Each structure stands twice: as C-alpha cells, then as structure tokens.
Amino acid sequence: xxxxxxxxxxxxxxxxxxxxxxxxxxxxxxxxxxxxxxxxxxxxxxxxxxxxxxxxxxxxxxxxxxxxxxxxxxxxxxxxxxxxxxxxxxxxxxxxxxxxxxxxxxxxxxxxxxxxxxxxxxxxxxxxxxxxxxxxxxxxxxxxxxxxxxx
Numbered sequence: 467x468x469x470x471x472x473x474x475x476x477x478x479x480x481x482x483x484x485x486x487x488x489x490x491x492x493x494x495x496x497x498x499x500x501x502x503x504x505x506x507x508x509x510x511x512x513x514x515x516x517x518x519x520x521x522x523x524x525x526x527x528x529x530x531x532x533x534x535x536x537x538x539x540x541x542x543x544x545x546x547x548x549x550x551x552x553x554x555x556x557x558x559x560x561x562x563x564x565x566x567x568x569x570x571x572x573x574x575x576x577x578x579x580x581x582x583x584x585x586x587x588x589x590x591x592x593x594x595x596x597x598x599x600x601x602x603x604x605x606x607x608x609x610x611x612x613x614x615x616x617x
Contacts, residue, residue: 469611470504470542470572471495472582473512475599480513480531482521487600494581494599497612503539506571508564510536542575555591569594579608 477483478491495503510532517528542548544567551573552566561569565585572580573592585596588605597605604612 467499467502467579467607467611468504468575468577469498469502469608470506470568470575470577470580470594471509471539472568472580472584473509473516474583475581476505476509476513476535477516477521480517480521482516490600494612497614499611499614501540502611504572504575504577505535505539505541506568506575507541507544508567508571510541512564540575542571544571545574548574551592559589559591561585569596579605581608 475491475494478487479495481488513535514525514528514532517523517531518525521528523531548567548570551570552563555561555566555569556563559566568582569580569585569591572594577594580594580596581599582596583598583600587596587598587601589596595605595607597608599608
C-alpha cells in the first residue's frame with residue numbers, strides 16, 4: 467500500500483511548527499511501512515517555500531531539506547495528466563489547484579491514503595482517501611499501519 471504525504475506533514479517533520487509537531491510528524495513517518503511513502507513533486511516545492519518564508523531558513527538549507535526528502539522517498543511527477551485531473555478536482559470539488567495537484571499525483575501513484583492536516587478528512591477521490599495523521603481519532607487504515615511493529 468502506498469501513502470502520500472502532504473506538505474504540512476513534511477514541514478512539521480522539518481520543525482516548521484515547533485518541536486512537538488516535529489516529533490509527532492517524525493513518529494508517524496517512521497511508523498509507516500518501508501517503501502510505502504510517496505511524495506507528490508508539488509509538496510517538495512511547497513516545502514521549500516514554507517521553510518524559507520515561514521521557518522526563515524536560508525534557501526540553501528531549505529534546498530538541502532528538499533533534496534533529502536527527494537532522496538529518501540519515491541517522488542511522483544506533476545505530469546500533464548496530473549494537471550488535467552487536478553483541474554477536474556478543482557472544478558468539481560472546489561479545491562485549490564495546488565491541493566488538487568497533490569491529490570491527483572497521489573492518485574496517479576496509486577496511493578491509498580494522502581496524509582494531510584489541511585484537506586477534508588475522509589474525502590476520497592480515485593481510491594485515495596485524505597486523512598489527518600494528527601487527529602485524535604485516526605482513519606482505521608492509518609491506525610492499523612501505525613500500530614504495526616516498532617521501527
């Protein structure tokens with residue numbers, strides 16, 4: 467099973483919202499099955515922006531973080547098909563184009579879950595279900611994955 471990570475999960479793992487959220491995000495990521503994580507390319511660009519603008523990192527350090535994530539996990543490109551599907555999502559469901567690109571890329575990569583704190587919990591599109599990994603009650607699939615053996 468593949469699981470996509472949205473930008474907020476990456477930003478939290480980078481410490482953009484403090485140590486508590488960093489630790490929570492890293493725990494979630496580390497507990498997911500090896501090889502299951504997929505990163506939509508869009509999230510890497512957004513991560514750079516968050517790290518430079520919000521976390522006030524120098525662009526060189528933000529770039530290093532982006533490259534580290536890219537090297538650690540599979541990245542799904544923003545293809546023409548992803549863009550067309552994203553415009554459908556944005557038109558039909560009122561999502562922003564950038565959130566739609568992340569979700570469309572997740573579907574392109576045949577992900578089962580998209581972990582995001584920003585998108586609507588439980589929204590499902592083309593087999594991908596959005597779920598908040600920091601919610602008090604977790605999606606049952608995510609809860610089962612996180613309850614697996616210690617990493």
